[in-house]
Amino acid sequence: MPEKNTPITMKDIARELKVSVATVSRALKNSPRISAKRRDEIRRYAEEHNFSPNIIAESLRNRRVIKVIGVIVPQFTHFYFSSVLSGIEEEADKYGYRILVAQSLEQYDREVEVCRSFYENKVCGILVSQAINTSKYDHFTDLINKNVPLVFFDRICTGMNTCRVVVDDYMGAFSAVEYLIKTGCRHIAYYGSSMNLEISKNRYNGWHDALRKHGIDPDSCVKRFCDNREHAERITPEVLNMEDRPDAFFAVNDDTAIGIMYTAKHMGLRIPEDISVCGFTNGQRAIACDPMLTTVEQNGKEVGRQAASILIGKAEGRIPLDKIEKRVVRTRLVVRGSTK
Amino acid sequence: MPEKNTPITMKDIARELKVSVATVSRALKNSPRISAKRRDEIRRYAEEHNFSPNIIAESLRNRRVIKVIGVIVPQFTHFYFSSVLSGIEEEADKYGYRILVAQSLEQYDREVEVCRSFYENKVCGILVSQAINTSKYDHFTDLINKNVPLVFFDRICTGMNTCRVVVDDYMGAFSAVEYLIKTGCRHIAYYGSSMNLEISKNRYNGWHDALRKHGIDPDSCVKRFCDNREHAERITPEVLNMEDRPDAFFAVNDDTAIGIMYTAKHMGLRIPEDISVCGFTNGQRAIACDPMLTTVEQNGKEVGRQAASILIGKAEGRIPLDKIEKRVVRTRLVVRGSTK
Numbered sequence: 185m186p187e188k189n190t191p192i193t194m195k196d197i198a199r200e201l202k203v204s205v206a207t208v209s210r211a212l213k214n215s216p217r218i219s220a221k222r223r224d225e226i227r228r229y230a231e232e233h234n235f236s237p238n239i240i241a242e243s244l245r246n247r248r249v250i251k252v253i254g255v256i257v258p259q260f261t262h263f264y265f266s267s268v269l270s271g272i273e274e275e276a277d278k279y280g281y282r283i284l285v286a287q288s289l290e291q292y293d294r295e296v297e298v299c300r301s302f303y304e305n306k307v308c309g310i311l312v313s314q315a316i317n318t319s320k321y322d323h324f325t326d327l328i329n330k331n332v333p334l335v336f337f338d339r340i341c342t343g344m345n346t347c348r349v350v351v352d353d354y355m356g357a358f359s360a361v362e363y364l365i366k367t368g369c370r371h372i373a374y375y376g377s378s379m380n381l382e383i384s385k386n387r388y389n390g391w392h393d394a395l396r397k398h399g400i401d402p403d404s405c406v407k408r409f410c411d412n413r414e415h416a417e418r419i420t421p422e423v424l425n426m427e428d429r430p431d432a433f434f435a436v437n438d439d440t441a442i443g444i445m446y447t448a449k450h451m452g453l454r455i456p457e458d459i460s461v462c463g464f465t466n467g468q469r470a471i472a473c474d475p476m477l478t479t480v481e482q483n484g485k486e487v488g489r490q491a492a493s494i495l496i497g498k499a500e501g502r503i504p505l506d507k508i509e510k511r512v513v514r515t516r517l518v519v520r521g522s523t524k
Numbered sequence: 525m526p527e528k529n530t531p532i533t534m535k536d537i538a539r540e541l542k543v544s545v546a547t548v549s550r551a552l553k554n555s556p557r558i559s560a561k562r563r564d565e566i567r568r569y570a571e572e573h574n575f576s577p578n579i580i581a582e583s584l585r586n587r588r589v590i591k592v593i594g595v596i597v598p599q600f601t602h603f604y605f606s607s608v609l610s611g612i613e614e615e616a617d618k619y620g621y622r623i624l625v626a627q628s629l630e631q632y633d634r635e636v637e638v639c640r641s642f643y644e645n646k647v648c649g650i651l652v653s654q655a656i657n658t659s660k661y662d663h664f665t666d667l668i669n670k671n672v673p674l675v676f677f678d679r680i681c682t683g684m685n686t687c688r689v690v691v692d693d694y695m696g697a698f699s700a701v702e703y704l705i706k707t708g709c710r711h712i713a714y715y716g717s718s719m720n721l722e723i724s725k726n727r728y729n730g731w732h733d734a735l736r737k738h739g740i741d742p743d744s745c746v747k748r749f750c751d752n753r754e755h756a757e758r759i760t761p762e763v764l765n766m767e768d769r770p771d772a773f774f775a776v777n778d779d780t781a782i783g784i785m786y787t788a789k790h791m792g793l794r795i796p797e798d799i800s801v802c803g804f805t806n807g808q809r810a811i812a813c814d815p816m817l818t819t820v821e822q823n824g825k826e827v828g829r830q831a832a833s834i835l836i837g838k839a840e841g842r843i844p845l846d847k848i849e850k851r852v853v854r855t856r857l858v859v860r861g862s863t864k
Contacts, residue, residue, distance in 0.1 A: 267600075286613060468807070472813045
């Protein structure tokens with residue numbers, strides 16, 4: 185063992201404490217990859233034995249600055265994402281963290297660039313809802329390899345096994361469709377996105393299984409790939425002119441549901457007497473339309489809180505860096521005037 | 525003059541270049557308080573004469589980290605603020621800046637705390653729309669005294685003379701009310717916030733002056749302090765039951781306008797045949813309601829871009845730190861189905 189007051193190396197510390205040099209290095213860098221207990225033990229030993237105090241001082245100095253979390257969303261003006269952001273900010277604030285935010289604007293290149301710059305800004309982790317057509321994941325695996333904790337929310341990365349927070353899309357859709365059936369609807373049309381995203385598949389399956397449970401053949405019901413109002417207003421007249429027209433619609437978001445509802449109203453049909461309409465989100469639009477929309481509430485704020493709490497847990501060593509934590513936030517059916 | 529290769533002091537540099545020691549210090553810290561030309565001259569001289577390279581290296585290293593702007597808004601989920609944020613982020617991204625964001629949640633204490641923590645995080649400036657009841661400004665003057673550039677947007681600080689970006693609330697209101705008059709309305713009610721905020725005063729004055737210009741006595745028209753839907757739904761029945769009831773309403777935001785419109789519809793009045801309704805914002809609600817709302821568009825994205833461009837100009841020395849820059853972004857009347 186080296187003499188006290190003689191500078192020692194990481195190798196010396198590793199040998200003495202029977203750990204690897206990598207572990208010593210992580211402890212001195214304050215990495216969350218090792219337990220707080222082990223880290224403190226190594227740091228105390230290093231200090232007592234006069235290990236290059238600059239490195240310790242620097243890591244201590246940096247610790248304050250790096251109480252920053254990076255957040256990437258497709259766009260701020262989407263109500264759901266702004267409510268997730270508000271949940272993240274409130275949770276982060278509780279633990280003294282601030283948030284750096286950026287929009288991918290649905291562009292893969294911008295997402296990659298933001299990851300790089302967040303890393304350069306020394307964030308202690310990144311929360312991300314990925315761009316709709318991101319299909320390469322190097323920028324994410326790169327961060328994980330550099331020990332930057334990563335947590336996905338809403339639009340999760342199916343190409344990787346990572347921490348994630350989602351809402352129970354399946355149960356949300358299932359209970360909405362079950363409610364429509366219980367209020368007397370038998371032909372419940374489905375308007376949803378293409379099946380690239382997990383959330384689309386889950387909402388479709390919820391619709392499908394609720395029909396099956398109640399003895400309705402899903403194949404007898406109208407299904408359309410449609411996830412915005414403009415498109416809904418274009419294709420709905422033809423659907424409503426069918427001989428066996430639907431008596432209800434389940435749409436994957438509020439915007440689409442509002443398009444269906446107004447088209448039906450302008451064709452002289454009564455909502456909800458002739459047609460019931462149910463959306464998914466419960467954003468500001470849902471109470472601005474007339475009648476107000478029955479919809480599945482995605483609790484964005486709670487999703488944000490949970491995602492931030494996983495990330496902070498990892499940054500502070502309470503959750504091991506290599507643990508894949510997955511959480512599901514409950515949805516809630518909000519019944520209003522657009523259904524019976 | 526000290527010999528080359530002998531370390532020199534800031535005093536030496538100041539004497540040689542005929543500037544104050546404070547100016548040398550600012551130049552070496554890359555402060556935006558001095559011109560880029562002067563700064564480069566001092567830094568070049570310091571480098572050539574072997575001035576403590578550590579300080580220069582450190583300030584250079586920090587420069588990258590401090591390409592961060594702090595942004596404070598009352599809340600993320602308010603559509604207008606999320607569109608301002610998106611404009612800020614896009615402008616900042618162009619210049620390689622990232623944004624730290626926080627919500628005051630309309631709490632003065634939280635606003636103070638966020639200012640402090642942004643300062644600790646070494647942001648190169650702060651953009652802020654203040655909490656509704658902030659009436660002490662020490663936290664803002666403190667930042668200015670510490671040479672942190674500050675730019676207000678939307679809810680500007682009337683207690684201080686600072687940089688600001690606002691929309692032309694007066695002209696927005698004026699042209700909306702003039703449009704109502706030109707489409708035949710004579711009794712145009714005003715629903716607005718109390719006059720604490722600049723924006724309320726300006727919108728009220730726009731309504732007032734448009735009436736006067738067209739020979740209508742503002743005192744003959746209904747005026748109410750009301751700025752949300754719930755309140756509008758409570759007080760509007762009485763207004764619509766008046767003998768000389770209004771044939772139009774101008775409301776300071778879309779939410780209030782929608783409350784007026786639905787109350788009128790449910791009382792059996794036709795929109796716009798019996799009653800015209802005009803809002804202010806043009807958020808997502810304005811196109812979700814039925815009929816769609818005529819409203820004054822506040823270009824939040826442009827407000828965000830302009831505010832960020834002033835701040836970055838100051839951080840990079842293109843705009844002197846003590847220059848009070850004020851910009852006004854044009855509003856635009858968007859005519860839809862709620863007016864004739």
